[in-house]
Amino acid sequence: MPHVAALYRYPVKGFTPEAREQLTIQPDGRVTGDRVLAFRFADAAEPEDADGLEYWPKQQGLALVNFPSLARLRLAFDGQTLRIHDGGESLVSAGLDRSGRALISERITDWLQQFPDARRLRRRGALPLVLVGDGGTSRFQDRPRGYVTAHGAASTRALGQVLPSGGDDRRFRSNIVISGTRAWEELQWTGRVRIGAVRFEVSGPIGRCLATHANPDTGQRDAEVLTTLVTDVGQSEPTLGVLLLPVAGGGTINVGDPVTTG
Incomplete structure:
Protein backbone atom coordinates (compact mmCIF):
# COMPACT_ATOMS: atom_id res chain seq x y z
CA MET A 1 0.00 0.00 0.00
CA PRO A 2 1.34 3.50 -0.76
CA HIS A 3 2.67 5.23 2.33
CA VAL A 4 4.86 8.11 3.46
CA ALA A 5 8.52 7.07 3.24
CA ALA A 6 10.15 10.35 4.28
CA LEU A 7 9.26 13.88 5.32
CA TYR A 8 11.32 17.04 4.93
CA ARG A 9 11.14 20.72 5.67
CA TYR A 10 13.54 23.43 4.52
CA PRO A 11 14.05 26.11 7.19
CA VAL A 12 16.19 28.32 4.93
CA LYS A 13 15.23 28.77 1.30
CA GLY A 14 17.70 27.09 -1.03
CA PHE A 15 19.55 25.24 1.71
CA THR A 16 19.60 21.67 2.99
CA PRO A 17 16.46 19.96 4.34
CA GLU A 18 15.70 18.72 7.81
CA ALA A 19 14.38 15.14 7.83
CA ARG A 20 11.33 14.92 10.08
CA GLU A 21 9.20 12.14 11.51
CA GLN A 22 6.17 14.43 11.42
CA LEU A 23 5.09 17.54 9.50
CA THR A 24 2.37 19.99 10.42
CA ILE A 25 0.38 21.14 7.39
CA GLN A 26 -1.05 24.63 7.84
CA PRO A 27 -4.49 25.59 6.50
CA ASP A 28 -2.78 28.07 4.14
CA GLY A 29 -1.13 25.17 2.31
CA ARG A 30 2.36 25.49 3.76
CA VAL A 31 4.42 23.38 6.13
CA THR A 32 5.15 24.74 9.59
CA GLY A 33 8.85 25.61 9.85
CA ASP A 34 9.37 25.40 6.08
CA ARG A 35 11.15 28.28 4.28
CA GLY A 133 12.30 36.10 7.91
CA ASP A 134 11.14 35.85 11.49
CA GLY A 135 12.13 32.21 11.87
CA GLY A 136 8.54 31.11 12.33
CA THR A 137 6.38 32.28 9.42
CA SER A 138 6.50 30.06 6.35
CA ARG A 139 6.66 32.50 3.44
CA PHE A 140 9.65 31.93 1.12
CA GLN A 141 8.24 29.25 -1.17
CA ASP A 142 8.81 29.46 -4.93
CA ARG A 143 5.12 30.10 -5.57
CA PRO A 144 2.86 32.68 -3.92
CA ARG A 145 0.31 30.06 -2.90
CA GLY A 146 2.94 27.96 -1.16
CA TYR A 147 1.89 24.34 -1.71
CA VAL A 148 3.02 21.10 -0.12
CA THR A 149 5.19 19.11 -2.51
CA ALA A 150 5.29 15.33 -2.93
CA HIS A 151 6.81 12.75 -5.24
CA GLY A 152 6.98 8.97 -5.51
CA ALA A 153 10.24 7.19 -4.68
CA ALA A 154 9.56 4.89 -7.64
CA SER A 155 9.80 7.87 -9.99
CA THR A 156 13.26 8.85 -8.79
CA ARG A 157 14.35 5.20 -9.00
CA ALA A 158 13.11 5.06 -12.58
CA LEU A 159 15.03 8.23 -13.37
CA GLY A 160 18.11 6.70 -11.75
CA GLN A 161 17.95 3.76 -14.14
CA VAL A 162 18.64 6.05 -17.10
CA LEU A 163 20.61 8.69 -15.19
CA PRO A 164 22.36 6.96 -12.26
CA SER A 165 23.56 10.16 -10.62
CA GLY A 166 20.09 11.72 -10.84
CA GLY A 167 18.03 9.18 -8.92
CA ASP A 168 18.44 10.81 -5.50
CA ASP A 169 15.23 11.95 -3.79
CA ARG A 170 17.10 14.87 -2.23
CA ARG A 171 17.59 16.54 -5.62
CA PHE A 172 13.86 17.18 -5.86
CA ARG A 173 13.40 18.85 -2.47
CA SER A 174 9.90 17.57 -1.78
CA ASN A 175 8.19 17.79 1.57
CA ILE A 176 6.78 14.27 1.20
CA VAL A 177 8.35 11.19 -0.42
CA ILE A 178 5.90 8.34 -1.05
CA SER A 179 6.67 4.63 -1.40
CA GLY A 180 4.43 1.97 -2.89
CA THR A 181 3.34 3.77 -6.06
CA ARG A 182 4.34 2.98 -9.63
CA ALA A 183 6.94 5.11 -11.35
CA TRP A 184 5.42 8.43 -12.49
CA GLU A 185 2.00 7.45 -11.10
CA GLU A 186 1.69 10.63 -9.07
CA LEU A 187 1.86 12.72 -12.24
CA GLN A 188 -1.50 11.25 -13.23
CA TRP A 189 -3.22 12.12 -9.95
CA THR A 190 -6.23 14.40 -10.19
CA GLY A 191 -8.84 15.44 -7.69
CA ARG A 192 -8.06 14.49 -4.12
CA VAL A 193 -5.46 12.49 -2.24
CA ARG A 194 -5.42 11.62 1.44
CA ILE A 195 -2.12 11.40 3.30
CA GLY A 196 -2.60 10.19 6.84
CA ALA A 197 -5.40 12.32 8.30
CA VAL A 198 -4.94 15.23 5.86
CA ARG A 199 -6.93 15.53 2.64
CA PHE A 200 -5.36 17.42 -0.26
CA GLU A 201 -6.44 18.74 -3.63
CA VAL A 202 -3.94 17.91 -6.37
CA SER A 203 -3.00 21.16 -8.09
CA GLY A 204 -0.82 19.64 -10.80
CA PRO A 205 2.68 18.38 -11.57
CA ILE A 206 5.87 20.20 -10.62
CA GLY A 207 7.84 21.63 -13.52
CA ARG A 208 11.53 21.21 -12.76
CA CYS A 209 14.48 23.61 -13.06
CA LEU A 210 18.28 23.59 -12.87
CA ALA A 211 18.17 23.21 -9.09
CA THR A 212 17.78 19.46 -9.69
CA HIS A 213 21.16 19.34 -11.43
CA ALA A 214 23.01 20.12 -8.18
CA ASN A 215 24.52 17.13 -6.42
CA PRO A 216 23.15 17.19 -2.85
CA ASP A 217 26.54 16.20 -1.41
CA THR A 218 29.07 18.09 -3.53
CA GLY A 219 27.06 21.09 -4.75
CA GLN A 220 28.26 20.49 -8.31
CA ARG A 221 25.95 20.29 -11.29
CA ASP A 222 26.60 16.71 -12.31
CA ALA A 223 23.31 15.35 -13.69
CA GLU A 224 21.36 16.51 -16.75
CA VAL A 225 18.00 15.89 -15.11
CA LEU A 226 15.92 18.20 -17.31
CA THR A 227 17.21 16.80 -20.60
CA THR A 228 16.88 13.22 -19.37
CA LEU A 229 13.25 13.67 -18.32
CA VAL A 230 12.41 14.84 -21.82
CA THR A 231 14.65 12.70 -24.04
CA ASP A 232 14.85 9.43 -22.09
CA VAL A 233 11.69 9.41 -19.97
CA GLY A 234 9.66 10.91 -22.81
CA GLN A 235 8.05 13.88 -21.11
CA SER A 236 7.00 16.92 -23.12
CA GLU A 237 8.21 19.14 -20.25
CA PRO A 238 10.51 18.09 -17.38
CA THR A 239 8.27 17.28 -14.42
CA LEU A 240 8.58 15.20 -11.26
CA GLY A 241 6.24 15.31 -8.27
CA VAL A 242 2.98 17.13 -7.57
CA LEU A 243 1.72 20.26 -5.84
CA LEU A 244 -0.85 19.76 -3.08
CA LEU A 245 -3.18 22.05 -1.14
CA PRO A 246 -5.02 20.92 1.99
CA VAL A 247 -8.79 20.67 1.91
CA ALA A 248 -10.78 22.01 4.90
CA GLY A 249 -7.80 22.90 7.07
CA GLY A 250 -4.49 21.21 7.71
CA GLY A 251 -3.24 18.64 10.19
CA THR A 252 -0.25 16.42 10.84
CA ILE A 253 1.42 13.83 8.65
CA ASN A 254 3.76 11.11 9.93
CA VAL A 255 6.30 8.82 8.33
CA GLY A 256 4.47 5.57 7.61
CA ASP A 257 1.04 7.17 7.09
CA PRO A 258 -1.05 5.60 4.30
CA VAL A 259 -1.64 7.43 1.04
CA THR A 260 -4.90 6.99 -0.84
CA THR A 261 -6.30 8.67 -3.95
CA GLY A 262 -9.81 9.38 -5.11
Whole structure:
Protein backbone atom coordinates (compact mmCIF):
# COMPACT_ATOMS: atom_id res chain seq x y z
CA MET A 1 0.00 0.00 0.00
CA PRO A 2 1.34 3.50 -0.76
CA HIS A 3 2.67 5.23 2.33
CA VAL A 4 4.86 8.11 3.46
CA ALA A 5 8.52 7.07 3.24
CA ALA A 6 10.15 10.35 4.28
CA LEU A 7 9.26 13.88 5.32
CA TYR A 8 11.32 17.04 4.93
CA ARG A 9 11.14 20.72 5.67
CA TYR A 10 13.54 23.43 4.52
CA PRO A 11 14.05 26.11 7.19
CA VAL A 12 16.19 28.32 4.93
CA LYS A 13 15.23 28.77 1.30
CA GLY A 14 17.70 27.09 -1.03
CA PHE A 15 19.55 25.24 1.71
CA THR A 16 19.60 21.67 2.99
CA PRO A 17 16.46 19.96 4.34
CA GLU A 18 15.70 18.72 7.81
CA ALA A 19 14.38 15.14 7.83
CA ARG A 20 11.33 14.92 10.08
CA GLU A 21 9.20 12.14 11.51
CA GLN A 22 6.17 14.43 11.42
CA LEU A 23 5.09 17.54 9.50
CA THR A 24 2.37 19.99 10.42
CA ILE A 25 0.38 21.14 7.39
CA GLN A 26 -1.05 24.63 7.84
CA PRO A 27 -4.49 25.59 6.50
CA ASP A 28 -2.78 28.07 4.14
CA GLY A 29 -1.13 25.17 2.31
CA ARG A 30 2.36 25.49 3.76
CA VAL A 31 4.42 23.38 6.13
CA THR A 32 5.15 24.74 9.59
CA GLY A 33 8.85 25.61 9.85
CA ASP A 34 9.37 25.40 6.08
CA ARG A 35 11.15 28.28 4.28
CA VAL A 36 10.94 30.58 7.28
CA LEU A 37 14.28 32.27 6.47
CA ALA A 38 15.95 33.42 3.26
CA PHE A 39 19.00 35.35 2.10
CA ARG A 40 17.92 38.22 -0.12
CA PHE A 41 20.03 40.57 -2.20
CA ALA A 42 20.62 44.11 -0.94
CA ASP A 43 18.59 45.63 -3.77
CA ALA A 44 15.70 43.15 -3.60
CA ALA A 45 12.27 44.65 -3.94
CA GLU A 46 9.73 44.65 -1.17
CA PRO A 47 7.85 41.38 -0.65
CA GLU A 48 5.30 40.58 -3.30
CA ASP A 49 1.72 39.97 -2.29
CA ALA A 50 -0.53 37.34 -3.79
CA ASP A 51 -3.93 36.61 -2.27
CA GLY A 52 -2.78 38.18 0.97
CA LEU A 53 0.31 35.98 1.22
CA GLU A 54 3.69 37.70 1.13
CA TYR A 55 6.67 35.89 -0.39
CA TRP A 56 10.10 36.59 -1.86
CA PRO A 57 10.56 35.29 -5.44
CA LYS A 58 13.73 33.21 -5.72
CA GLN A 59 15.27 35.66 -8.17
CA GLN A 60 15.53 38.11 -5.27
CA GLY A 61 18.18 36.17 -3.35
CA LEU A 62 20.07 32.95 -2.80
CA ALA A 63 18.35 29.97 -4.41
CA LEU A 64 19.67 26.59 -5.45
CA VAL A 65 18.80 27.16 -9.11
CA ASN A 66 21.49 29.87 -9.33
CA PHE A 67 23.76 28.86 -6.43
CA PRO A 68 24.20 25.07 -6.70
CA SER A 69 27.06 25.07 -4.18
CA LEU A 70 24.51 25.64 -1.42
CA ALA A 71 23.47 21.98 -1.77
CA ARG A 72 26.63 20.81 0.03
CA LEU A 73 25.89 22.76 3.21
CA ARG A 74 24.14 21.21 6.20
CA LEU A 75 22.14 23.22 8.67
CA ALA A 76 20.08 22.93 11.80
CA PHE A 77 17.58 25.49 13.06
CA ASP A 78 15.81 25.18 16.40
CA GLY A 79 13.71 28.32 16.02
CA GLN A 80 16.32 30.51 17.66
CA THR A 81 19.83 29.50 16.57
CA LEU A 82 20.93 28.76 13.01
CA ARG A 83 23.91 26.41 12.62
CA ILE A 84 25.52 25.82 9.22
CA HIS A 85 28.27 23.30 8.41
CA ASP A 86 30.27 22.36 5.33
CA GLY A 87 31.30 18.78 5.93
CA GLY A 88 32.97 18.69 9.33
CA GLU A 89 33.63 22.42 9.35
CA SER A 90 31.32 24.78 11.21
CA LEU A 91 30.72 27.93 9.20
CA VAL A 92 28.55 29.76 11.70
CA SER A 93 26.29 29.34 14.71
CA ALA A 94 24.27 32.40 15.67
CA GLY A 95 20.87 33.68 16.68
CA LEU A 96 18.47 35.89 14.77
CA ASP A 97 19.16 39.18 16.48
CA ARG A 98 20.72 41.95 14.39
CA SER A 99 24.34 41.00 15.10
CA GLY A 100 23.63 37.30 14.59
CA ARG A 101 21.96 37.88 11.22
CA ALA A 102 24.86 40.06 10.10
CA LEU A 103 27.38 37.40 11.10
CA ILE A 104 25.49 34.62 9.35
CA SER A 105 25.18 36.67 6.14
CA GLU A 106 28.88 37.59 6.25
CA ARG A 107 30.00 33.98 6.71
CA ILE A 108 27.80 32.69 3.89
CA THR A 109 29.05 35.44 1.58
CA ASP A 110 32.68 34.60 2.38
CA TRP A 111 32.04 30.90 1.88
CA LEU A 112 30.42 31.41 -1.54
CA GLN A 113 33.46 33.34 -2.79
CA GLN A 114 35.40 30.10 -3.33
CA PHE A 115 32.88 28.77 -5.87
CA PRO A 116 31.90 29.82 -9.41
CA ASP A 117 28.50 30.83 -7.99
CA ALA A 118 30.20 33.93 -6.57
CA ARG A 119 30.04 35.65 -9.95
CA ARG A 120 26.35 36.28 -9.30
CA LEU A 121 27.26 38.22 -6.17
CA ARG A 122 29.55 40.59 -8.06
CA ARG A 123 26.80 42.51 -9.79
CA ARG A 124 25.99 45.91 -8.37
CA GLY A 125 23.31 45.72 -5.70
CA ALA A 126 23.67 42.05 -4.77
CA LEU A 127 25.68 42.59 -1.60
CA PRO A 128 25.43 42.71 1.30
CA LEU A 129 23.17 39.69 1.66
CA VAL A 130 20.37 40.16 4.17
CA LEU A 131 18.96 37.29 6.21
CA VAL A 132 15.20 37.87 6.24
CA GLY A 133 12.30 36.10 7.91
CA ASP A 134 11.14 35.85 11.49
CA GLY A 135 12.13 32.21 11.87
CA GLY A 136 8.54 31.11 12.33
CA THR A 137 6.38 32.28 9.42
CA SER A 138 6.50 30.06 6.35
CA ARG A 139 6.66 32.50 3.44
CA PHE A 140 9.65 31.93 1.12
CA GLN A 141 8.24 29.25 -1.17
CA ASP A 142 8.81 29.46 -4.93
CA ARG A 143 5.12 30.10 -5.57
CA PRO A 144 2.86 32.68 -3.92
CA ARG A 145 0.31 30.06 -2.90
CA GLY A 146 2.94 27.96 -1.16
CA TYR A 147 1.89 24.34 -1.71
CA VAL A 148 3.02 21.10 -0.12
CA THR A 149 5.19 19.11 -2.51
CA ALA A 150 5.29 15.33 -2.93
CA HIS A 151 6.81 12.75 -5.24
CA GLY A 152 6.98 8.97 -5.51
CA ALA A 153 10.24 7.19 -4.68
CA ALA A 154 9.56 4.89 -7.64
CA SER A 155 9.80 7.87 -9.99
CA THR A 156 13.26 8.85 -8.79
CA ARG A 157 14.35 5.20 -9.00
CA ALA A 158 13.11 5.06 -12.58
CA LEU A 159 15.03 8.23 -13.37
CA GLY A 160 18.11 6.70 -11.75
CA GLN A 161 17.95 3.76 -14.14
CA VAL A 162 18.64 6.05 -17.10
CA LEU A 163 20.61 8.69 -15.19
CA PRO A 164 22.36 6.96 -12.26
CA SER A 165 23.56 10.16 -10.62
CA GLY A 166 20.09 11.72 -10.84
CA GLY A 167 18.03 9.18 -8.92
CA ASP A 168 18.44 10.81 -5.50
CA ASP A 169 15.23 11.95 -3.79
CA ARG A 170 17.10 14.87 -2.23
CA ARG A 171 17.59 16.54 -5.62
CA PHE A 172 13.86 17.18 -5.86
CA ARG A 173 13.40 18.85 -2.47
CA SER A 174 9.90 17.57 -1.78
CA ASN A 175 8.19 17.79 1.57
CA ILE A 176 6.78 14.27 1.20
CA VAL A 177 8.35 11.19 -0.42
CA ILE A 178 5.90 8.34 -1.05
CA SER A 179 6.67 4.63 -1.40
CA GLY A 180 4.43 1.97 -2.89
CA THR A 181 3.34 3.77 -6.06
CA ARG A 182 4.34 2.98 -9.63
CA ALA A 183 6.94 5.11 -11.35
CA TRP A 184 5.42 8.43 -12.49
CA GLU A 185 2.00 7.45 -11.10
CA GLU A 186 1.69 10.63 -9.07
CA LEU A 187 1.86 12.72 -12.24
CA GLN A 188 -1.50 11.25 -13.23
CA TRP A 189 -3.22 12.12 -9.95
CA THR A 190 -6.23 14.40 -10.19
CA GLY A 191 -8.84 15.44 -7.69
CA ARG A 192 -8.06 14.49 -4.12
CA VAL A 193 -5.46 12.49 -2.24
CA ARG A 194 -5.42 11.62 1.44
CA ILE A 195 -2.12 11.40 3.30
CA GLY A 196 -2.60 10.19 6.84
CA ALA A 197 -5.40 12.32 8.30
CA VAL A 198 -4.94 15.23 5.86
CA ARG A 199 -6.93 15.53 2.64
CA PHE A 200 -5.36 17.42 -0.26
CA GLU A 201 -6.44 18.74 -3.63
CA VAL A 202 -3.94 17.91 -6.37
CA SER A 203 -3.00 21.16 -8.09
CA GLY A 204 -0.82 19.64 -10.80
CA PRO A 205 2.68 18.38 -11.57
CA ILE A 206 5.87 20.20 -10.62
CA GLY A 207 7.84 21.63 -13.52
CA ARG A 208 11.53 21.21 -12.76
CA CYS A 209 14.48 23.61 -13.06
CA LEU A 210 18.28 23.59 -12.87
CA ALA A 211 18.17 23.21 -9.09
CA THR A 212 17.78 19.46 -9.69
CA HIS A 213 21.16 19.34 -11.43
CA ALA A 214 23.01 20.12 -8.18
CA ASN A 215 24.52 17.13 -6.42
CA PRO A 216 23.15 17.19 -2.85
CA ASP A 217 26.54 16.20 -1.41
CA THR A 218 29.07 18.09 -3.53
CA GLY A 219 27.06 21.09 -4.75
CA GLN A 220 28.26 20.49 -8.31
CA ARG A 221 25.95 20.29 -11.29
CA ASP A 222 26.60 16.71 -12.31
CA ALA A 223 23.31 15.35 -13.69
CA GLU A 224 21.36 16.51 -16.75
CA VAL A 225 18.00 15.89 -15.11
CA LEU A 226 15.92 18.20 -17.31
CA THR A 227 17.21 16.80 -20.60
CA THR A 228 16.88 13.22 -19.37
CA LEU A 229 13.25 13.67 -18.32
CA VAL A 230 12.41 14.84 -21.82
CA THR A 231 14.65 12.70 -24.04
CA ASP A 232 14.85 9.43 -22.09
CA VAL A 233 11.69 9.41 -19.97
CA GLY A 234 9.66 10.91 -22.81
CA GLN A 235 8.05 13.88 -21.11
CA SER A 236 7.00 16.92 -23.12
CA GLU A 237 8.21 19.14 -20.25
CA PRO A 238 10.51 18.09 -17.38
CA THR A 239 8.27 17.28 -14.42
CA LEU A 240 8.58 15.20 -11.26
CA GLY A 241 6.24 15.31 -8.27
CA VAL A 242 2.98 17.13 -7.57
CA LEU A 243 1.72 20.26 -5.84
CA LEU A 244 -0.85 19.76 -3.08
CA LEU A 245 -3.18 22.05 -1.14
CA PRO A 246 -5.02 20.92 1.99
CA VAL A 247 -8.79 20.67 1.91
CA ALA A 248 -10.78 22.01 4.90
CA GLY A 249 -7.80 22.90 7.07
CA GLY A 250 -4.49 21.21 7.71
CA GLY A 251 -3.24 18.64 10.19
CA THR A 252 -0.25 16.42 10.84
CA ILE A 253 1.42 13.83 8.65
CA ASN A 254 3.76 11.11 9.93
CA VAL A 255 6.30 8.82 8.33
CA GLY A 256 4.47 5.57 7.61
CA ASP A 257 1.04 7.17 7.09
CA PRO A 258 -1.05 5.60 4.30
CA VAL A 259 -1.64 7.43 1.04
CA THR A 260 -4.90 6.99 -0.84
CA THR A 261 -6.30 8.67 -3.95
CA GLY A 262 -9.81 9.38 -5.11
